[in-house]
Amino acid sequence: MQLSRLALAALLTCTLAGAPATAAINASQLGASYDATHSNINFKIYSSRATRIELYLYGSASGSQELARIVMTQGAGGVWSTTVSSSALTSYGITGTVYYGYRAWGPNWPYNTAWTKGSAAGFISDVDAAGNRFNPNKLLTDPYALELSHDPTNPSMTDGTVYASGPLYRNLDTGTVAPKGIVLAGDTQSIGTKPTRAFKDDVVYEVHARGLTMNDPSIPAADRGTYKGAGEKAAYLASLGVTAVEFLPVQETQNDTNDVNGTNDTGDNYWGYMTLNYFAPDRRYAADKTPGGPTREFKAMVKAFHDQGIKVLIDVVYNHTGEGGAWNANDTSTYNIYGMRGLDNPTYYELTSDNQSSWDNTGVGGNYNTHNPVAQNLIVDSLAYWRDTLGVDGYRFDLASVLGNTCENGCYNFDKMDPANALNRIVNELPPRPAAGGSGVELIAEPWAIGGNSYQVGGFPSGWSEWNGLYRDTVRQSQNELGSVTVTTGTMATRFAGSSDLYGDDGRKPWNSVNFVVAHDGFTLKDVYSCNGKNNNQAWPYGPSDGGNDNNDSWDQGGIAADQRKAARNGLALMMLSGGVPMMTGGDEMLRSINCNNNPYNLDSIGNWLNWSWTTDQSNFQSFAKGMIAFRKAHPALRPTNFYSSVDNNGNVMEQLRWFQPSGAVADANYFNNGDNHAIAWRIDGTEFGDTSSAIYVAYNAWSGPVNFVLPWPGTGKIWYRVTDTCNWAEGANQVRAPGTEDVIGGENTSYGVCGRGTLVLIAK
Structure with missing residues (x-):
């Protein structure tokens, strides 16, 4: 007998060895969807531990009681279902949008015929020995809902205590105020033609969907801060040279109550790393917030970027959810119950060994149970929905080490070799894009979490690219920590050449390293070179915010x-x-600053939105960024598939890159390993890449004073031309020379002085 995906998953446990559960995407068709005739809606939801589930149907999102209450039928594999016809909806008085939610009973709160909304009938405990947290007074959202009606708290309902369990709150009913799922009819709206470009050829631009345009006067006022507005910036990003836009979380999160009128609340959630639903596009970023509007508008935005040849990547958070953790330390009773916790807490969340509390490897309340096959199904199914229906081209996974966890209940262990972990499930069911390009998705990990063996830069399995935190640290320290931190030229060389020590040992390639100096999480590019430390406790709109790393490897360059x-x-x-693959953060091309705040997660403010009114210095920097991106894109030698080596027809290894000391001598192990050396140069042979120039030469001087570099051989009949010198004397709109306007420098053995903390780029022609 062929088992459904969920039935198969239900047979697996965290101790099962062997291949992971795989099958068709959402084989059990969980969620709410119309049938082929469009005359019936099928409702399906998973719970292996519930003893009764009821579907509640509503004619409006909030403020009114249900119009129908339907007992669902439990089927195989823990799937509960019911079908509601269009005629039945009419008889209930539902003639427009169908809003829905669920109430569930289980071992800790079994069904009692005397139960009414807001009563304690049947209650035994808030949590039982198995970790169940059923509470029928809490209307539950469908984890597979395609849109949500509103956030749990919002301007018209600010009391979040109603969603809690525990002795003070368990009998508070949430039916009239809780978010409802919205049944969508589906559409055939185009998402354009997906780019198939190899990831190695991408330049990633990480940005907040709202912050991108909220302060942009070139965007119509009604479109600012929305998906529609973001789509209207696609042409600008294409002109900058960006090939992939990576949005901070756009899945539904609690942000309806964010302050935007000049005052700050430290409880605001601007970044969006507390997901309420993994399928629904966040309504707050839609100009059209009517049912179906966010989905349509998101797809239109994706098409706008695709029409410019730009991939759309989204930041996803599958390590924890917006339900959070315990309200109070040592209180096992009081938890938020929005959806998954009230449906099947031990399936969807990792618990402590006694099943009484959340197990926390994220620092934000508790881990999603990434090693449970059913919980993995939700991850894979939602990723496939964003890929196939909403058109996205790839994902950046927040705190992705949690996805490599190999055990449940009171433990954490990252093991990339476990075929049943979520990391390998994702690769198996959502194939990554091939090295040469084509169909597939980009899979990018933030390769760390909190505690245990969760710091895994370079430790992810095949198929995964990673944010290279060691690249960030090396560049920052070499620039800002001279005399304080030892950074050898060998370390620099390894990072500049693609970090083979991290990605070459398991068959991965240079493009599996996402190189960044700054990201949303920390200082902006300007601030990392303008601030000696964080300043998070400042007045709105630049603060206050809490947290933030104390070790930033930053320096204000003496205030100059x-x-x-x-x-x-x-x-x-x-x-x-x-x-x-280089990744820049939105606004870095224009020297965006947040006044030394390195954790502005809660600042939905003009101080945190991109500023599109630039000074001359900012305009010059934007021209520099545009020029460097164009130079990278024009030279395939800067985008290697392998670690700068190839094999000729005779089996000989051909080195495509050579390292030099400033003297012109080839850098050897003694030079690389000496911590007193701070200048390094390299020459890339471009001929093997089909490059337009025969060679590229880069000299990087991390010393505080100038250093003379003796130039190597440029090639037969060639001389060196200057593309750019980052030093102050050259600052201006044309600091990066356009092709054909490069400056003549000279041939082999020419001496060139590079200023302190400067970079030189030459090409041979």
């Missing part, structure tokens, strides 16, 4: 503004010249 800009040019240039 010109040197701050030079340092930012170096950081950006080195990314564009390194093997791997």
Whole structure:
């Protein structure tokens, strides 16, 4: 007998060895969907532990009681279902949008015929020995709902205590105020033609969907801060040279109550890393917030980017959810119950060994149970929905080490070799894009979490790219920590050439390294070179916010503004010249600053939105960024498939990159390993890449004073031409020379002085 995907998953446990459960995407068709005749809606939801589930139907999102209450039927594999016809909806008085939610009973709160909304009939405990947290007074959202009606708390309902369990709140009914699922009829709206470009050829631009345009006067006022507005910036990003836009979380999260009128609440959630639903596009970023509007508008935005040849990547959070953890330390009773916790808490969340509390490897309340096959199904099914229906091209996974967990209940262990972990499930069911390009998705990990063996830079399995935190640290320390932190030229060389020590040992390639100097989580590019430390406790709109790393490897360059800009040019240039995939953060091309706040997660404010009114210095920097991106894109030698080596027809290894000391001598192990050396140069043979120039030469001087570099051989009949020098003397709109306008420098053995903390780029012609 062939088992359904959920039935098969139900047979597996965390101790089962062998292949992971795989099958068709959402084989049990969980969620709410119309049938082929469009005359019936099928409702299906998973719970292996519930003893009774009822579907509640509503004619409006909030403020009214249900119009129908339907007992569902439990089937195989823990799937509960019912079908509601269009005629039945009419008889209930539902003639427009169908809003729905669920109430569930289980071992800790069995069904009692005396139960009414807001009563304690049948109650035994808030949590039982198995970790169940059923509470029929809490209307539950469908984990597979395609849109949600509103956030749990919002301007018209600010009391979040109603969603809690525990002795003070368990009998508070949430039916009239809780978010409802919205039944969508489906559409055939185009998402355009997906780019098939190899990931190695991408330049990633990480940005907040709202912050991108909220302060942009070139966007119509009604479109600012929306998916529609973001789509209207596609042409700008294409002109900058960006090939992939990576949005901070756009799945539904609690942000309806964010302050946007000049005052700050430290409880605001601007970034969006507390997901309420993994399928629904966040309504707050839609100009059209009517049912179905966010989905349509998101798809239209995706098409706008695809029409410009730009991939759309989204930041996803499958390590924890917006239900959070315990309200109070040592209180096992009081937890939020929005959806998954009230449906099947031990399936969807990792618990402590006694099943009484959340197990926390994220620092934000508790882990999603990523090693449970059913919980994995939800991850894979939602990723497939965003890929296939909403048109996205790839994902950045927040705290992705949690997806490599190999055990449940009171433990954490990352093991990339476990075929049943979520990381390998994702690769198996959502194939990554091939090295040469084609169909597939980008899978990008933030390769760390909190505690245990969760720091895994370079430790992810095949198929995964990673944010290279060691690249960030090396560049920052070499620029900002001279005399304080030892960074050898060997370490620099390894990072600039694609980090083979991290990605070459398991068959991965340079492009599996996503190189970045800054990300949303921390200082902006300007601030990392303008701030000696964080300043998070400042007045709105730049603060206050809590948290933030105390070790930023930042420095204000002695307070000299010109040197701050030079340092930012170096950081950006080195990314564009390194093997791997460069990622910049939205606004870095215009020297965006948040006044030294390095954790502005809660600042939905003008201080945190991108500013599109630039000074001359900002315009010059934007021209520099645009020029360096164009240079990278014009030279395939900067985008290697392998670690700068190839094999000829005779089996000989051909080195495509050579390292030099400033003297012109080839850098050897003694030079690389000496912590007193701070300048390194390299020459890339472009001929083997079909490059337009025979060679590229880069000299990086991390010393505080100038260093003379003796130039190597440029090739027979060639001389060196300057593309850019990041030093202050060259600052201006044309600091990166356009092709054909490069400056003549000279041939082999020419000496060139590079300023302190400067970078030189030459090509041979």
